[in-house]
Amino acid sequence: MSTTLAWRGWLLSPAPASRRQARLGGWYRSWLAFRRNGLAMTGLAVVLALVLMAAIAPLVADPATANMQVLAHRLQPASWAHPFGTDELGRDILVRILFGARVTLTIVVLVSLIVVPVGLSLGLPAGYFGGVVDSILMRITDIFLAFPRLMLAFAFAAALGAGIDNAVIAIALTTWPPYARLARAEVLTVRRAEFIEAAELQGASHLRILLTQILPLCLPSVIIRLTLDMAGVILTAAGLGFLGLGAQPPQAEWGAMVSTGRDVLLDQWWVATVPGLAIFIASLGFNLLGDGLRDVADARSA
Amino acid sequence: MSAATAAARGHDGWVPRVAGPVRRAVSLLFSVVLTFLGLTCVTFVIGRLIPIDPVLAIVGDKASVQTYNLVRHEIGLDKPVYVQYWRYLVKVLHGDFGNSVITSHPVLQDLLHVFPATIELSLLSLIIGVALGIPLGVIAATHRGRWQDQIIRFGSLLGYSMPVFWLGLVGLLLFYAKLGWVAGPGRVDIAFDGMVTPITGLITVDSLIEGQYDVFWNAVSHLILPSSILGYLSLAYVARMTRSFMIGQLKQEYVLATLAKGLSPFRVVWVHALGNIWVQLVTVIALTFGSLLEGAILTETVFAWPGLGLYMKNSLFNADLNAVIGGTMLVGVVYIGLNLLSDLLYPLVDPRARERR
Numbered sequence: 001m002s003t004t005l006a007w008r009g010w011l012l013s014p015a016p017a018s019r020r021q022a023r024l025g026g027w028y029r030s031w032l033a034f035r036r037n038g039l040a041m042t043g044l045a046v047v048l049a050l051v052l053m054a055a056i057a058p059l060v061a062d063p064a065t066a067n068m069q070v071l072a073h074r075l076q077p078a079s080w081a082h083p084f085g086t087d088e089l090g091r092d093i094l095v096r097i098l099f100g101a102r103v104t105l106t107i108v109v110l111v112s113l114i115v116v117p118v119g120l121s122l123g124l125p126a127g128y129f130g131g132v133v134d135s136i137l138m139r140i141t142d143i144f145l146a147f148p149r150l151m152l153a154f155a156f157a158a159a160l161g162a163g164i165d166n167a168v169i170a171i172a173l174t175t176w177p178p179y180a181r182l183a184r185a186e187v188l189t190v191r192r193a194e195f196i197e198a199a200e201l202q203g204a205s206h207l208r209i210l211l212t213q214i215l216p217l218c219l220p221s222v223i224i225r226l227t228l229d230m231a232g233v234i235l236t237a238a239g240l241g242f243l244g245l246g247a248q249p250p251q252a253e254w255g256a257m258v259s260t261g262r263d264v265l266l267d268q269w270w271v272a273t274v275p276g277l278a279i280f281i282a283s284l285g286f287n288l289l290g291d292g293l294r295d296v297a298d299a300r301s302a
Numbered sequence: 303m304s305a306a307t308a309a310a311r312g313h314d315g316w317v318p319r320v321a322g323p324v325r326r327a328v329s330l331l332f333s334v335v336l337t338f339l340g341l342t343c344v345t346f347v348i349g350r351l352i353p354i355d356p357v358l359a360i361v362g363d364k365a366s367v368q369t370y371n372l373v374r375h376e377i378g379l380d381k382p383v384y385v386q387y388w389r390y391l392v393k394v395l396h397g398d399f400g401n402s403v404i405t406s407h408p409v410l411q412d413l414l415h416v417f418p419a420t421i422e423l424s425l426l427s428l429i430i431g432v433a434l435g436i437p438l439g440v441i442a443a444t445h446r447g448r449w450q451d452q453i454i455r456f457g458s459l460l461g462y463s464m465p466v467f468w469l470g471l472v473g474l475l476l477f478y479a480k481l482g483w484v485a486g487p488g489r490v491d492i493a494f495d496g497m498v499t500p501i502t503g504l505i506t507v508d509s510l511i512e513g514q515y516d517v518f519w520n521a522v523s524h525l526i527l528p529s530s531i532l533g534y535l536s537l538a539y540v541a542r543m544t545r546s547f548m549i550g551q552l553k554q555e556y557v558l559a560t561l562a563k564g565l566s567p568f569r570v571v572w573v574h575a576l577g578n579i580w581v582q583l584v585t586v587i588a589l590t591f592g593s594l595l596e597g598a599i600l601t602e603t604v605f606a607w608p609g610l611g612l613y614m615k616n617s618l619f620n621a622d623l624n625a626v627i628g629g630t631m632l633v634g635v636v637y638i639g640l641n642l643l644s645d646l647l648y649p650l651v652d653p654r655a656r657e658r659r
Contacts, residue, residue, distance in 0.1 A: 147340075147341060150597060154614075235463075238465050265474070265479075273472060276468030284463035
């Protein structure tokens with residue numbers, strides 16, 4: 001108990017002795033603010049649960065069981081053996097939901113890994129150099145912003161062929177523009193700051209200044225935006241799966257599961273509704289988490 | 303009054319007064335043309351990515367090599383890419399997207415045939431979303447932090463997170479199959495199909511014009527469920543944006559000033575503050591309409607709604623390249639149009655935007 005108190009005192013110290021202590025203390029204060037927000041904590045719990053589900057899926061069931069067809073057990077309602085029932089091929093829906101979490105998380109992570117670097121590499125130079133570079137880069141971004149994004153994602157996915165990797169490319173191609181705008185706006189707020197000038201005077205290259213001085217300042221808002229966007233990415237990915245443009249059978253994907261459940265909706269309602277509920281909860285979790293993070297960030301900047 | 307506006311009001315001020323709007327119009331036109339060209343580039347790329355051989359689609363797989371090469375030459379596939387793009391662009395500008403493989407009609411004709419169904423559903427959903435979303439957003443802003451705000455915020459967050467195709471299925475299951483309150487998928491019952499001759503293409507309007515009230519009520523019964531669901535999703539976005547714009551307004555000092563002068567809080571909120579955010583709301587409404595149109599591909603699949611979305615979905619799955627590109631272009635052009643419209647409406651709803659620039 002006393003050690004935790006000592007930790008708290010060290011973290012919340014008004015006069016931190018080192019840079020590390022100051023930084024950790026800042027994070028701790030944000031965490032305290034975040035913790036007070038009930039909805040945001042719910043969101044965090046949902047996202048963590050999603051990660052946990054994806055992690056334990058292969059431990060709970062053999063990957064083969066997720067696709068194992070037991071036709072004698074097809075379309076069973078919920079029972080102890082099958083908590084969420086079985087689908088039209090006698091596969092356990094709970095197990096498929098767990099494996100579906102892996103697909104969803106894979107898409108979310110891969111999209112983030114593409115979108116953030118692309119957005120930053122267009123937005124940072126635009127804001128930093130200004131002038132012609134800015135005009136050209138932002139024109140490109142604006143053109144992409146004015147497109148019907150969902151429609152293009154569908155068209156790209158159809159053109160590239162169904163599959164998770166193509167779904168990721170299709171979603172990423174239509175998700176990056178706001179990040180370029182965001183990064184540019186963040187750069188503009190610090191562009192004339194004295195620490196940038198100091199770095200310039202010390203002979204730091206443009207690339208070095210962008211990467212070491214400006215990039216870290218952009219990350220918080222990028223992360224918040226990313227969290228909020230992930231909800232939309234999950235919905236788009238599920239939509240692609242629902243239309244048959246995402247993960248291909250027999251791979252367990254939530255949107256595709258809803259789609260197959262459609263045929264038996266009236267008699268075996270759980271086949272379509274349970275995976276849909278999973279999509280909804282996952283997306284809600286990211287929205288709640290993102291909202292909470294934004295509130296903390298707003299409170300800090302205010 | 304700034305120097306620029308003072309000059310604009312002066313005796314020789316006609317130059318800036320004309321130059322402002324002209325410059326604005328030119329820059330708008332420029333960005334519209336650029337976006338349109340971008341759209342044609344992207345659809346052109348999509349067309350080349352699609353793993354369908356357009357020549358085979360025409361000649362069939364039993365054709366001889368000579369026929370194949372002849373057709374390939376005829377449709378210009380042996381030309382360099384930029385020549386192909388130029389040909390494509392010229393065709394698009396003439397409204398020529400080729401013929402649909404499924405229906406064998408020109409794609410443009412097909413699109414114009416199915417589009418009214420999508421417009422009817424999207425427009426009604428938009429009306430529901432805006433009519434409810436704006437008041438709810440204002441109430442949330444004026445009751446910030448209290449239970450009204452919490453409920454509205456959470457309700458719109460739920461809408462934000464909802465997979466539309468799933469909500470549609472659950473709605474059909476509950477209100478159509480179990481409760482029987484609304485009609486099922488489709489635009490009208492099969493018995494009423496084709497009874498109304500299209501005038502506007504909107505079945506509710508046409509049936510009223512022709513006095514076929516039973517068709518009208520049937521169509522309404524089919525419309526209620528999908529439009530409420532889409533209306534709810536639009537509401538979620540509109541209310542959220544309205545709330546954050548209003549919070550920004552209510553912080554301003556003029557609110558305090560007008561209240562101090564004795565204006566009723568009701569008037570200050572609903573007339574003065576709301577009046578000031580109309581500019582931003584116009585953009586939000588345009589964006590909402592755009593997302594309803596592009597979301598049609600999912601909703602119309604669920605509700606078997608014979609509009610653009612269903613047409614696109616069928617084309618996607620039958621490798622109907624021309625139809626896919628035509629549909630994407632149509633939604634893209636409408637999108638650009640909506641953006642332009644909200645830019646043009648700016649000065650109308652906000653006198654400040656009229657004076658500046």
